[in-house]
Amino acid sequence: MSTFLGLPGAPRGVGHLRQDEPFPVAARRALADSQLRRNLGKATSTIRAKRAAVVGELPDWEELRAAGQAIKARTMGRLASYLEQLEEQVTARGGTVHWARDATEANRIITGLVQAAGATEVVKVKSMVTDEIGLNDALAGAGIAAYETDLAELIVQLGHDRPSHILVPAIHRNRAEIRDIFLREMGDVDPGLTDDPAALAEAARRHLRRKFLSATVGISGANFAIAETGTLCVVESEGNGRMCITLPQTLITVMGIEKVIPSFADLGVFLQLLPRSSTGERMNPYTSMWTGVTPGDGPQAVHLVLLDNGRTAALADPAGREALHCIRCSACLNVCPVYERTGGHSYGSVYPGPIGAVLSPQLTGVEENASLPYASSLCGACYDVCPVKINIPELLVHLRARHVEEARLGRRMPSAEAVAMAAASWVLADAGRLAAAQSASRAGRLLRRRGVISALPPPLAAWTRARDAPLPPRQTFRQWWRAEHVSPDHRSPNHGDPDHGDPA
Amino acid sequence: MRIALFATCLADTLFPAAARGTVTVLERLGHQVEFPAEQTCCGQMHVNTGYQREALPLIRRYVDTFEPHEVIVAPSGSCVGSITHQHAMVARRHGDEQLAVRAEAVAARTYELSQLLVDVLQVEDVGAHYPHRVTYHPTCHSLRLLRVGDRPLRLLRHVSGLELVTLPDAEVCCGFGGTFAVKNADTSTAMLADKMRSVLDTGAEVCTAGDSSCLMHIGGGLSRLRTGVRTVHLAEILAATR
Secondary structure, X not given: OOOOOOXXXXXXXXXXXXXXXXXXXXXXXXXXXXXXXXXXXXXXXXXXXXXXXXXXXXXXXXXXXXXXXHHHHHHHHOHHHHHHHHHHHHHXXXXXXXXXXXXXXXXXXHHHHHHHOOOOEEEEOOOHHHHHOOHHHHHHHOOOEEEEOOHXXXXXXXXXXXXXXXXXXXXXXXXHHHHHHHHHHOOOOOOOOOOOXXXXXXXXXXXXXXXXXXXXXXXXXXXXXXXXXXXXXEEEOOOHHHHHHHOOOEEEEEEEHXXXXXXXXXXXXXXXXXXXXXXXXXXXXXEEEEEOOEOOEOOOEEEXXXXXXXXXXXXXXXXXXXXXXXXXXXXXXXXXXHHHHHOOHHHOOOOOHHHHHHHXXXXXXXXXXXXXXXXXXXXXXXXXXXXXXXXXXXXXXXXXXXXXXXXXXXXXOOOHXXXXXXXXXXXXXXXXHHHHHHHHHHHHHHHEEOOEEOOOOOOOHHHHOOOOEEOOOOOOHHHHHHHHHHOOOOOOOOOOXXXXXXXX | OEEEEOOOHHHHHOOHHHHHHHHHHHHHOOOEEEOOOOOOOOOHHHHHHOOHHHHHHHHHHHHHHHOOOOOEEEOOHHHHHHHHHOHHHHHHHOOOHHHHHHHHHHHOOEEEHHHHHHHHOOOOOOOOEOOOEEEEOOXXXXXXXXXXXXXXXXXXXXXXXOEEEOOOOOOOOOOOOOXXXXXXXXXXXXXXXXXXXXXXXXXXXXXEEOOHHHHHHHHHHHHHOOOOOEEEEHHHHHHOOO
């Protein structure tokens, strides 16, 4: 057993990976928001059905998943050499590669590149990693305005809000709320704007068109980077990303180091897995790929910023590193019964849902997002839909163990929970002690009302706030067994049923 | 066949009818059930709460107790899921390869009740009679860890007098999740509320499942709301006769 305290995680005070408050506290507030529950339930059930339909069309879906998993595992095993190959290829084709240890360094590099290009405005492709590092805030601090061009990211930006979903950052908003945000924040909008989705999209389109035509710097993330060719790839639905990638003179791409894949052939696997898992489409409308600089066509200055920000620390945990296989499809969010009810903001990180619960704590250090690995009932629905077969429930259990073990090292006094768990282990390690505890638990029968227990002391009071607790039976199973099977007159097949319908 | 029963600590202590039902069904089918008295708990609560070190003695006890037995059954998808998917993993994580190998061998002989009946004993009609309207909730670990599929439904369809009604959104978690139900009580309760609505929509008198733990959660909610719908373990239904 080992711990992984040595390597640096994502730094504090920058970006969006850390909880401000524990998950149960944030979730409690979200659960009380009936509009949010309705918006999320409707959106996730719609996209779940779409995904299930298009995945069901492919007879080789399980083989594709296995291939995706294998490519990612192979890449993580030799990540450093693939990254060096990528750098070599991008450089050979006229691009410039920058290495960023963490969010602070990445923001400094990108700000410097924008300033060197003489720009005060940038247009952005939807990107998780720029949200992760808080790039827009960093640029604003240097007097540079960043315009989000993905419709949902635009809604979030105009609403002074935070994204709550990997694919659909404004999933927590319905169209009436979006209209209100546009009317309030979009200076050039028609005051008669309705909440018809086509009208909302048209308003955004007009608003963004002017930015596309004037901006000289575009900033993107990358879904994939191909080591053997130096090709970068962005997958999107709207075409706004392609505008940002093709129109400006300077294109800056930021990507986490785990996004590299070995070869062009590998891309074929992921381009089948990603759209079906993500938007529930057979194929996404826009797949943009670029390799270095093409003279006279598109951006003439192409930069690639390779970001660590805790990824090497995650890679150092042989069990936990599987979280780095994620291709950000968000299928696990849409199928998660916890996410569907609490929404993305409860996770406190740009990466919400089941994958966020295993990724964010590894990027920051488990102690910094300690409640996230517990924000799951371990139902396993996420594992079933993951296109690269990340065993999220097993990772959650692993991170819970890391949290307990690291806390044990750091504390002088064990927590109340640790004491209770040690006591339970002592009782349960011996059948005689268990039998004695069972006898003692029958005192619980004194708490009964209507044949159940409706109020238990803390910490079990959290159980009886909404549920009755069962009454300990008059006879445990092992007592019944001894009476029926071990006593000398045994062998009657008719045991009777001493406890069923136990009268209170 | 000689079959060793792992009653599970929860059924032993709080829901003995589920373990008794398992004994009744298997004996009625002509099998000899044994209850190794040294058994306690599979250790899942400790593993899933992060206390793997504390789970180790429980895993060792399970392996020591059941190693001599050829076929082992438990009335719980969740406990069997922990035995088959966690025991060896925890032992390896703590550097005990020998225990891990033994745990794998014992786990390979450990079955959840519907797996044992349908796959090993190859029986779907266990001769039960249960004249009630029943809906079945497939618990997450039986469904997604053990892949029991429709085995419990096949068993229920052969119970005479039983009217089986389909549970809407059956495969969605009920919100129990072990210590999740206490650590994230509000989220757990929100999930429970939706599960209860599905159960009530069926008009069933009884909600059944293969896990006492999930039934304790669903039943606790149904009881608190005075719905008049009760939860009964699958083993009790299969044990019932005219």
